[in-house]
Amino acid sequence: MTASTAPARHATLGTPPGPFTVVVATGSDGQDVVLASGWTADVGELLPLVHPTLRPTAVERVEDLPLLDVVEKFVAGDVAAIDDVPVQQRSGPFLTEAWQVLRTVPAGHPDTYAAFAARCGRPAAVRAAANACARNAAALFVPCHRVLGSDGGLGGFRWGTPVKRWLLDHEAAHAPVAA
Structure with a gap:
């Protein structure tokens, strides 16, 4: 499955250094997988970072993305909370x-x-x-x-x-x- 045909979602969370946005797609196992993330409130800054074969054709803004709970835990001091988050990137x-x-x-x-x-x-x-x-x-x-x-x-x-x-x-x- 390529993420480009799958629906993608994004959400933004306030963090001490600034707004943090995550773009996720649904992986083949049904779980969210991070395609891109960074300290911006503009999802348009993140989409070009996604490999063209994974880049979604549309991204829906959602208010409640379960993955943001992991970011909140990290910000609260659980720096290992991010360790097992599924990520999908592609290159050589x-x-x-x-x-x-x-x-x-x-x-x-x-x-x-x-x-x-x-x-x-x-x-x-x-x-x-x-x-x-x-x-x-x-x-x-x-x-x-x-x-x-x-x-x-x-x-x-x-x-x-x-x-x-x-x-x-x-x-x-x-x-x-x-x-």
Whole structure:
């Protein structure tokens, strides 16, 4: 099933760094799957991020999207609440794998781009790792904000460095202590 033929829905929730919008489709198992998300109230900013084979032809605004409960839990301090949310993104083999690997970067313990490239099994592919972060359509659920510049600086973030700083500080304050 491609999401382009399935109905999609979107909803926006206020969060401390700003409005957060999620675009979901119904997966083959009947559960919601995130196609795109980010800190904007304009769904039009999110749809171009969805791969053309997954991009919905229509998106309905809904007031009550169960997935927003997960975002509320994250904001309330349960930084692991986002870990098991189904996400669907599509690209070449490296980007697809890198997005899966991003989900293994622990909250409160960010990687550098070089460490992320090594985590992906390609330590020399630092630029490709950075590109995976930049092309991630499912912000928060695929936590590209957990990757920093090699100098420890914030680097870039599609939704702005103030949002990235808030996310990193929030996760550092609420993440479990590493064993």
